[in-house]
Amino acid sequence: MLSRRGFLGTAALVSASAVSGRVQAASIPEAPIMDKVTMQPPLHPTSGPDYRPVVTLNGWSLPWRMNGDWKEFHLVAEPVVREFAEGMKAHLWGYNGQSPGPTIEAVEGDKLRIFVTNKLPEHTTVHWHGVLLPSGMDGVGGLNQPHIKPGETFVYEFEMKHSGTFMYHPHSDEMVQMAMGMMGMIVVHPRDPSFRPVDRDFVFIMSTYLIDPGTYLPKVNEMTDFNMWTWNSRVFPGIDPLPVRLNDKVRVRIGNLTMTNHPIHLHGHKFVVSCTDGGWVPESAQWPETTTDVPVGAIRAFDVLADNPGDWAFHCHKSHHTMNAMGHDMRNMIGVSKKDLAKAVGRLAPDAMVMGSTGMAMGEMEMPAPDNTLPMMTGTGQFGPIEMGGMFTVMKIREGLARDDYKDPGPYDYPKGTVAYKVDAPPAEAPRQNKPKESAKQTEMKAMKGMKGMKGM
Numbered sequence: 001m002l003s004r005r006g007f008l009g010t011a012a013l014v015s016a017s018a019v020s021g022r023v024q025a026a027s028i029p030e031a032p033i034m035d036k037v038t039m040q041p042p043l044h045p046t047s048g049p050d051y052r053p054v055v056t057l058n059g060w061s062l063p064w065r066m067n068g069d070w071k072e073f074h075l076v077a078e079p080v081v082r083e084f085a086e087g088m089k090a091h092l093w094g095y096n097g098q099s100p101g102p103t104i105e106a107v108e109g110d111k112l113r114i115f116v117t118n119k120l121p122e123h124t125t126v127h128w129h130g131v132l133l134p135s136g137m138d139g140v141g142g143l144n145q146p147h148i149k150p151g152e153t154f155v156y157e158f159e160m161k162h163s164g165t166f167m168y169h170p171h172s173d174e175m176v177q178m179a180m181g182m183m184g185m186i187v188v189h190p191r192d193p194s195f196r197p198v199d200r201d202f203v204f205i206m207s208t209y210l211i212d213p214g215t216y217l218p219k220v221n222e223m224t225d226f227n228m229w230t231w232n233s234r235v236f237p238g239i240d241p242l243p244v245r246l247n248d249k250v251r252v253r254i255g256n257l258t259m260t261n262h263p264i265h266l267h268g269h270k271f272v273v274s275c276t277d278g279g280w281v282p283e284s285a286q287w288p289e290t291t292t293d294v295p296v297g298a299i300r301a302f303d304v305l306a307d308n309p310g311d312w313a314f315h316c317h318k319s320h321h322t323m324n325a326m327g328h329d330m331r332n333m334i335g336v337s338k339k340d341l342a343k344a345v346g347r348l349a350p351d352a353m354v355m356g357s358t359g360m361a362m363g364e365m366e367m368p369a370p371d372n373t374l375p376m377m378t379g380t381g382q383f384g385p386i387e388m389g390g391m392f393t394v395m396k397i398r399e400g401l402a403r404d405d406y407k408d409p410g411p412y413d414y415p416k417g418t419v420a421y422k423v424d425a426p427p428a429e430a431p432r433q434n435k436p437k438e439s440a441k442q443t444e445m446k447a448m449k450g451m452k453g454m455k456g457m
């Protein structure tokens with residue numbers, strides 16, 4: 001009987017990988033690189049069973065090649081520069097030119113061979129979150145395999161036993177590497193194309209960073225107090241909109257590798273959670289929602305019938321997560337007389353600006369900021385400033401979009417008489433059932449008295 005080594009040595013005409021499931025260095029596929037931060041067109045399959053490919057917000061799907069009956073991908077872990085939105089770039093770690101890495105798409109039953117080359121300054125591994133595979137392919141450094149040293153290439157080989165939505169990320173100096181942006185999504189399409197088909201299928205992963213204004217590197221030891229709440233390492237208004245044709249069945253698959261949960265909310269529709277990283281949710285176990293909480297280290301995919309045309313906000317419902325960099329120590333100044341306070345502050349800091357006495361909406365106000373940071377809230381709609389940042393974008397539902405048209409269709413053309421409007425009303429205070437015990441002026445005076453007790457006043 002031939003040993004495998006002897007067999008490979010003699011069977012020169014047969015592809016080694018097709019025979020044994022093992023590969024040699026010469027046969028490593030090219031590693032494609034992405035230099036754009038906008039959503040790339042869907043990658044339609046050129047071999048194997050047909051499926052409707054996904055699109056990744058501000059991202060792309062990794063091309064592969066067939067080698068015998070193996071689908072071969074090549075991930076390169078490397079330092080990257082990622083633009084969060086115009087005006088801010090971050091120095092992160094990612095895969096194939098971007099953070100997060102490209103989406104890996106496959107079909108249930110596919111045999112995957114994924115090459116991972118490490119171009120980082122320290123060792124790494126890749127763990128395939130949610131994929132049912134042999135223990136030695138699970139990617140926990142030290143437990144399932146040796147860590148991949150800088151300059152080395154490892155190969156992972158496994159069959160995609162079930163369809164669904166999964167993620168990949170390092171299990172090697174994990175805190176640092178995930179805080180630096182190393183992650184990506186995996187979508188495995190059902191082999192049966194009639195299983196819960198949709199017309200549009202969007203994917204993104206959530207990550208968070210603490211990057212001090214004017215600097216470029218995330219602080220990797222931060223546990224809670226982040227200032228960049230991102231979808232695919234982008235913040236509003238840098239996040240792609242979701243263009244959808246009216247009456248499309250739409251799936252949105254969301255991964256969470258941040259340090260907290262995110263209640264994701266879509267306006268104007270109801271949806272059902274159809275898939276988690278554990279697999280498909282049976283229809284009998286689904287219920288209608290407009291917000292779904294995506295826990296840490298988990299995936300939620302929801303299915304929605306886009307039957308309501310318009311521009312629909314789509315965002316995390318934690319209001320701090322729809323903000324960009326801001327000072328968390330700011331006091332609530334609502335109701336405080338700006339004039340008196342400015343006088344007091346002016347004595348101490350002549351250049352200081354007193355703000356926030358009527359709220360903090362600052363849509364049209366441009367504040368001086370250091371290079372390489374973003375305003376706390378920004379983005380403009382057809383009626384004015386949107387006053388959002390972070391985890392916010394818009395689902396744009398329009399009649400008659402072409403099937404694979406994912407271009408931003410621009411602002412919604414509201415039918416006449418369908419927009420909330422101002423009425424002429426007398427400025428006098430409307431009669432109230434219960435008259436307040438004190439006037440607004442009295443409340444303000446009390447607040448001022450409180451201020452005088454504050455340190456340094």
Ligand SMILES: [Cu+2]
Nearest residue numbers: 262316318321
């Ligand atoms: Cu959130």
